[in-house]
Amino acid sequence: MPRYRNGTQPVPFPTPVTQPFWDGTKQHKLLLQKCSACAHVFYYARTHCPACLAKEFEWVEASGRGTLYSYTVCRRAQSPDFAEDTPYILAAVTLEEGPRMSSLLVDADPENVPIGGPVRVVWDDDVSADLAMPYFTPA
């Protein structure tokens, strides 16, 4: 599988609440929470529904498709870990299922990134033995 990053990548540290999400990434599944009470679909992982506060939910697999909500092209790394990756495109993606998530836009021209354009998830397995990182690329 492709590796999209060059630096010493910080690895996510799953918590009990986020563990199912990161477990899903290992199988290339983008998992979201769906409220059992009101059917609201949400990301990031939480203990209760942000729409109705119900505590019952199920994990559902997202299509991995969405649209680019906004972006910024990072040319000064946030930390030395990212220095070899510049320029990289930080993206806010609106998933088909509704939630919006932060990620990187990869395999894209930093000078030509269309807001509102279709994107799809791609996976970087070369991060950790326990998880993969979900990035997005123009569809």
Add this chain to the structure above:
Amino acid sequence: MAHPIAPNSWHRNREGLGIWEGRGKVVATGVGTSPTARRWDERPETSLGALTIIAIRKAIEDAGISPDEIDGIVLTPESTTGVSNDPMSPAPEGFDQVFKMVDFPQAGITRGDIDWILLNMPELKNVEFKMNGPVCMSVALTTAAEAVSRGLTKTCLVVRGWHNLAGRYYVGQGAAALNTSSGPGKYGGIWGMPACATTAMIFEEYCNKYGKSHEMMAPFVVEERRNGLMNPDGFYTQHRPEMITVDDYLSGRWIAKPANIYDNDLPIQAALAVIFTTPELAAHHAQKPVYILNHAQTRPELQGVTPTLAEWEASSDKMGRMLYEGAGIGPEDLSFEQMYDGFTLFHQFHLEGLRFASRGEKRGYALDLYQTDISIEGPNPVSPSGGNSGNGRTRWWHHRDCILQLQGRSPSQIKRKAEYGVSGAHMPNFCDALIWGAGPD
């Protein structure tokens, strides 16, 4: 010792509250500003604490009062927004020979502390009211305004200092300096988002929605540097007295495009103290009283991990409505606008929320306004202090200058008559702001 913060009941964070009960009962008089520095050189006499003492003594002198008259302090303890020393990290050698120490060694170095100030300023012997205004000078100012209006303190110092140590501001400074983002910070940093990235994304969204461009920011940023260079207390005046041009701005290196180096404010060391009192007591102060006509607060109501354009616009719109309702004025009454600018790319969200210089427009007009005369000589002075962008990161230049403008003694005094001003910080959805008036009405 931990001191209390303002209870929620002091917050004016919703519409329908009517005219502020404290309107016309609180004034600002004396202002004291320390020298600035890019970073701390580890000498006790240039430390955050030393600068804070300088600022307080200058404010008292500026007001022409005795230290005996000070009976309250509201202070912002946080003195950086970056990553810095643990509070229990030892002080550099010799620091305790110059200053008396409290129960944590970083007091006066990387954290402001009321008890440390009182211990090292024996002339402040009548201080009874002590309260922290966390995170931002704007919180300290609105807290002190409520405290004076409620009669809890009659003559109150409002204080905030900033430190800046060697090292990467958001990665680690001093004892916290790291070469990587390992440790607890790594989870939040998995996407490599620099501090300005969220603002850059929302600014991109703004440009996309309203058909604007980053180039349109140039007149505003250049004007801010011009205004800042009129301020003898500003960092650039004291250390880098160089004007920038539109070409400089347009060729500035990108940090997180569309945020470039000039859209990011420069961390510095500095301290400010302001004196709040009642109109009656201000009668014998040396400086003209500036009235606080209202204050208001917004706090994030995020729908996701990061805020959106819609959320920032809704929150800053609400701030505008709350401020005008409680002050009993409207946007047409403002003589100038001084909302927060560090990062420069979110200043227009504040400005548009206030409808400053609007000709009926609600949103998407600020960058067009920047192409008109927004100078101190013009009809619509925008950020006459120069803000963080023109003076260095403090989050208080614009507050300070509201007082000076309405007293008629700002180094960048606007040419039109200064009657009402507005200042606030920090984010468009996390803001404490004040309406200031030259008179009580």
